[in-house]
Amino acid sequence: MYDTIIFLAFLFVGFMAGTIAEQSHFKSLKKREKKMVSLPAVTIKNALEQGAEVDKVYLVSGSCVVSLDYFKRVLAGLKNIVGGRIGAYETLVDRGRREAILRMKEAAKKAGSDIIVNMRLETSAIGQSANQKNSLGSIEVIAYGTAIVLKK
């Protein structure tokens, strides 16, 4: 009986806190992405305009660690029974990726870069339940690339 009450309480708290945090995060992501749109980050190596001369080159990286709330974890567990698209995980990795890229861009902007080339994204599961069967706790997403400052 008490187990059930505790479970439901966790579920409720997880849902409320998770939803509020997620929504405000998405809002902030949108706003910051708009601000950073002028700084391109591309995955190709030779993205410079004809005639552009490189002044300085940096390695820039941005990393983000983000976790599921209790509600999403239970929901993903239920979805594991029937299979299909796991929306609970999709928002998690999407937030991680976008936040990591933004942080990388912010780092590049501070250094006065004009473009980030050869950008890469990597994801790993970390935390207590990392790499255990049937469980996903938190993920780390790291975005890194080569920031280039052009000669003016």
Next chain:
Amino acid sequence: MKFTPKEADSEVNLPKLSLLGEFFILSGGIFAFILIVYLILGIAVDLTVPHLPPSVEKALGAHYSAMFDDGVRTKQEIKLQKIVDKLSANTQRPDIKYMVHIVKSPDVNALAVPGGNIVVFAGLLNQVDTENELVFVLGHELGHFAHRDHLRGMGRGLVLFALSAVLFGADNDATNAIANGMSTARFKFSRDQEKKADAFGLEMLNKFYGHVSGADSIMKKFGKLDKMPKYVYFFATHPHYTDRIKSMEEIARKSKFIKGKQKKLDPVFKELKYGEKKDKIHFGF
């Protein structure tokens, strides 16, 4: 290469459905599925149980017998055993070797446990004043054996355990709770089964004494002890005691059972000592 800044659609990777809606659909669907499987398997249990040979029943009950048998027979247990032996000669299940166990606990309860085990709690013996009342309680439990309710209870418990183990894993809290419930043999039967067992007990009582006094008096005592409001019984396994008395009166009227003088209970049962219990006392038989 010229780069033109442009915003990309960032929503493509997000789920289209609301997660809360998905949760309700999923949990509701899974719950309904479990319920259907449980009901189907429950019907399968009901169909199988009447055809179970006594040897299988004995093997199934061996575990429970070992749990309740401490090797020592108290004088109260021997007395009860004598009554049960006399009663069971009249049942349709003479193949079962009945064994009475007294558990020293204030619970006002008695159980029919596979393996021919009749478990009587000391709290119930303390409430009983006449031998007739005792015979009715024992007859009621013998009724469960006659109708194979104990096997039904066990079968359904097994189904529940298997379902929980498949869904939540064998080492889950829910699974463990069900497994515990099964091993302590708190067999719960449906209200219908309880009423049938009451009718059986009433018949036993009539065969034994030639009248049915005692059945109503123990039931009334039980009702006085149980403070639960009546609406709770909608969900309970046992019918409310007033309903039980009513349906027994009906049977007595139809079968023309008469009332008579009750036999005093052997004072040896009042000597039973049992400890105080802190948590909730269980009622019902």
